Amino acid sequence: MSEHTRPAGPTAGPTAGPTTGPTTGPTAGPTAGPTTGPTTGPTTGPAAWWRAFRRMPDSVRVSTYVVAGLVLSLVVAGLFALALARRPLPQTGGELEVPGVAGTVTVLRDGAGVPQVYADSVTDLAIAQGYVTAQERFFQMDVRRRSASGTLAELVGGGALPGDRVACTLGFRVVAQQEVALLSPDTRAFLEAYADGVNAYLAQQEPSELAVEYTLLDLDGADSAPEDWTAVDSLTWLKAYGWDLGGGAADEVERVLVADAVGSQRAEQLWPAYSHQTVTPVVTGGAVVDGRFEPGATEGGTRNPQRVGFGPRRVRAVGAAGRALDALPEGVGRGPGVGSNAVVVGAEASATGAPLLAVDPHLAAQVPGPFMQVGLHCRDVGPECPWDVAGFSLPGVPGVVQGHNAEVAWGMAAAGLDTTDLVVERIRDGRVLTDRRTRPVRTRTETIDVAGAGSELLTVRTTRHGPILSDIDPAAREAGEAAPAARGADLDEELAIAVQWAGSTPAPTLDALVDLALAEDVATARQALSSWAVPAVDVVLADREGTVGVQVAGAVPVRKSGRDTTEPTAGWRAETEWTGRTLAYGALPFTTQPADGVAVAANQAPVGTDYPFHLGTTWDPGSRASRLRDLVVSEPQDVGSLQEAQRDSLSPLAPVLVPALLAVGLDDGYADDGQRLLEDWDLTQPAAGSGAAAAAYLNATWRELLALTFHDELPAQVWPDGGPRWVEVVAGLLDSPQDPWWDDVTTDRVEDRDDVLRRAMLEARDELTRRQAREAEQWTWGHVHRLFLTSPGLVGDGVALDLARRVVEPDAWEVGGGPGAVDATGWDASRGFEVTTTPAMRMVLSLEDWDDSRWVSLTGVSGHPTSSHYTDQTDLLVAGGTLPFLFSPEAVADAADSELTLRPAP
Structure with a gap:
């Protein structure tokens, strides 16, 4: 005043x-x-x-x-x-009437909001899982089915169109529609009951009561009222999940573009041969005898067809196919950094006297996270109601993907098997050339509705190998039409790129998930996995009787010729064809007697070089698998030591690069401040504290080194991401100081290795000074290596989308770890230090006492940003913590924070 x-x-x-x-x-x-x-x-x-x-x-x-x-x-x-924003928060206490349930269902939630469902029938369990999942995650479910079906633009607008075109072309939903009839009656009934539960929840809510995203998207005029959930929706999303974690098509694109830029000989340097001698495979020993894999066998038959050359390729068409693949929205993550750690420890290597099992998949940094914890329990477990399972589910898919029942535990790691080929097709007058004749190209028309902008028609062309990806890029199609596909071809012959994928063949993968939940021991769990098609996985298994093991599962195509499928094949040559069969399940590698009582599956080669069938070539180089195995076999393990191993941040890059960096002379003072941090560093990568400054400096130097070495000669589409393969590449180049890769072709002088190392260190010093502090000791790795959780469905521009992203995407966390470390927080060196892939969950199971198990998820149970369970587990995960994974009815009841009763509707 x-x-x-x-x-x-x-x-x-x-x-x-x-x-x-x-x-x-x-x-x-x-x-x-x-x-x-x-x-x-x-x-x-x-x-x-x-x-x-x-x-x-x-x-x-x-x-x-x-x-x-x-x-x-x-x-x-x-x-x-x-x-x-709070309107969509679900009711978690009291009573609700749910159409379809025949009896009383109890849903207990603990302090983290994890639901444990108790019912008297399988149908009621499935309905309740669908209902409860929709309560917490329906918007995520809706985005998943739309992204996989090619209808996301109908909700969010034109920004989703590129991805919708690719999803429609790949035809996930077309295949899913055919898969419903292949499921067993029990699986189909469970799937349909799950959909009924989702729809029971939808019928009780307005769109604004389902998720705040619907309210915000209404501002742009989107029709946000969701359609009912169907069994096909679940299978469509499961198909897209398989695409994300399998394949190999992107690697074929990269190889073609690199070879075009620098020639085949120099391109080979960027894909070092896999070292079977230094990396223990997932399954050791064994051989294929009479078409079946026998773990104890030492000799077997052989099948090793000769490689056949590819012939002419058109780089622009392949590049267009690669851009199309990149446009598809990530369901759970694709490409470098996506992987898993899965470990099983037998009783002889366990300090508890019983097996242990641990798993942590590394997937895209998204909110909500890809998994949701849940328990599904029959009150009276028996033949009529056999379910008693808990673990991590995929919202939108019934059952549990990773977890355990009362007798068996399982965890999955991506196997990286070669299940995808890019195929070059020669097309003229609507017919595609085969080895002896031409065949018609099949076409279908898809209508893609776009919020606020009408619709567009998409013509999808398909050959006998699969859909044509290069059509999605009109410029590439014009290039293909204007150039001959092969020597002697007519000028008006078109060249196109089709994609052939094992997942395009309908298969009852969901049967495997349901049967796995009901397995009684490792033997019946292995039998359950025989239905699994995509993605190909290494499954670690353990049972209460003490049996442990690992099984490779998935549909692996049998090719007529050659082990080398690393480049696109010629669609008109008979010897490059798939036979139409997949490798018999009995021939896939497995073991129930792992060496040292420990099996580690961390995306390395699944089996040794004596295996006679082609499984693939693009394995993780194995530093993570070797480090994890060393940690686990070093001493008897318990739950705590396995948790500690999952958090190990030792850098696989540091032993390779630090000696070379320390050997380069820099001026005293400002120039060598960062270099001196490396002298006594323990090579770990914490977000803050001891070692964090050195970790920041090494990773910043690594990013500069990759740019200085490779950006001048490689197209931007294939610039190094800095993952484990590139560590192997640079390790080889460090032994050749004058290798042409060190030279910057844009300058007048010829640079060598030490020139590049020196400049990389100086530029890293400047970069960290700009971003953090002049005093090198004040740098931290977490300051630049931050975890941003993004919402994958909110793509495009506009006021509503921007506002929605601001509401649902939380502030960043500072994290440690890095690519290739056991604590695998991936980042893309061509883009920045921000985390692109991260542990999506961590689980350590004790078969001595299920209630001693631990778990944590990337985000919380809830998909609602105003919920206290939205990112509560993110805080815990980043801090290295976990939650009790309780299973017994008594322990679950004691920990219950709320109780919801679902009753039949009158």
Whole structure:
């Protein structure tokens, strides 16, 4: 209040009292005497403020009105927005009527919101899982089915069109529609009951009550009312999940573009041969005898067809296929950094006297996370109701993907088997050339609706090998039409790139998940996996009887010729064809007697070089697998030591690069401050604390080194991502100081290895100085290596989408680890230090006592940003913590934080 408007007369305290009466006492009393004029009355509080306000000049009063109005509007808007954001929060206590359930279902949630469902029938369990999952994650489910079906643009607009075109072309939903009939009656019934549960929840809610994203997207005029969930929706998403974690097509694209840029000989340097001698495979020993894999066999038959040359290739068409693959929205993550650690420890290597099992897949950094914890329990487990399982589910797919039942535990790691080929097709007048004749190209038309922009028609062409990806890029198609595909071909012959994928053949993969949940021991679990098609996985297994093992599972195509499928094949040559068969399940590698009582599956080669069938070539180089195995076999393991192993951040790059960096001379002071950090470094990569400064400097130097060495000669589409393969590449180049890769072809001088190392260190020093501090000791790896969780469905531009991203995408976390480390937080060196892939969950299971197990998820159970369980587990995961993974009815009941009862609707 300004001086000239202060009321006349002193006040006796902080609050005003009556104007007459005593002036002493514990509280403010009256003034010393009556005041005069219009200021008579209270000297503070609303009345005094109002008198002072009336004395202000008109311009001041008007400004104050405006400010007060704005503040009030912001407060009201904030409260309204909060109410809208909290509206979708589900009911987790009391009772609800749910159509379809026949009996009473109990849902207990613990302090982290994890639901444990108890029912008297399998149907009620499935309905309840669908209902509860929709309560927490329906928007994620809707985005998943739309992304996989090619209908995301209908919800979010034109920004999703490129991905929708690719999803329609690949035809995930077309295959899923055929798969329903292949499922066993029990699986189909469970799947349909799950859909009924989802739809029961949808029927009770308005779109704004399902997720705040629907409310916000309505601002752009999107029709956000979701359609009912169907069995095909679940299978379509499961098909896209298989595509994300399998394949090999992107690697074929990269090889073609690199060879075109620098020639085949130099390109080979960028794909070092896999070292079977130094990396223990997933399955050791054994051989294929009479078409079946026998773990104890030492000799077997052989099948090793000769390689056949590819012939002419058109780089632009292949590049277009690669861009199409990149446009497909990531369901759970693709490409470098995606992988898994899976470990099983037998009783002889366990400090508990019983097996242990641990798994942590590394997937895209998304919110909500790809998994949701859940328990599904029959109250009276028996033939009529055999379910008693808990673990991590995929929202939108019934059952549990990773977890355990009362007798068996399982965890999955991506196997990296070669299940995809790019195929060069020669097409003329609507017919594709085969080895002896031409065949018609099949076509179908897809309609893609776009929110606020009508619709577009997409013509999908398909050959006998699969859909044509290069059609998605019109410029590439024109290039293919204008150039001959092969020597002697007519100029009007078109060249196109088709994709042939094992997942395009319908298969009952969901049967495997359901049967796995009901397995009684490792033997029946292995039998359950015989239905698994895509993605190809290494499954670690353990049972309460003490058997442990690992099984490779998945549909592996049998090719007529050659082990080398690393480049696109010629579609018109008979010898490059698939036979139409997949490798017999009995021939896939497995063991139930792992060496040292320990099996480690960390995306390395699944079996040794004596295996007679082609499984693939693009394995992880194995530093993570070797490190994890060393940690686990070093001493008897328990739950705590396995958790510690999962958090190991030792850099696989450091032993390769640090000696070379320390050998390069730099000027004392500013220039070598970073270099001196490496001298006593323990090679770990924490986010902060001891070693964090050295980790920041090494990784910054690594990024600069890759750019200086390779960006001048490689197209931007294939610049190094800095993952484990590139560590192997640079390790080889460090032994050749004058290798042409060290030279920068854009300069007049010829650079060598030490020139590049020196410049990389100096530029890293400058970069970290700009981003953090001049004093090298103050740098931290977590300051630049941050975990941003993005919402994969909110693609494109617009006020509503931008607002939605601001609401649902949380602030970043500073994290440690790095690519190739056991604590695998991947980042792309061609883009920056931000985390692109991260542990999506961690689970350590104790078969001695299930209730001693631990787990944690990338994000919380809830998909609602105003829920306390939205990212509560992210905080825990980043800090290296876990939650109790309780299983027994008594332990679950004791830990229950809420109880929801689902009753039949009248």
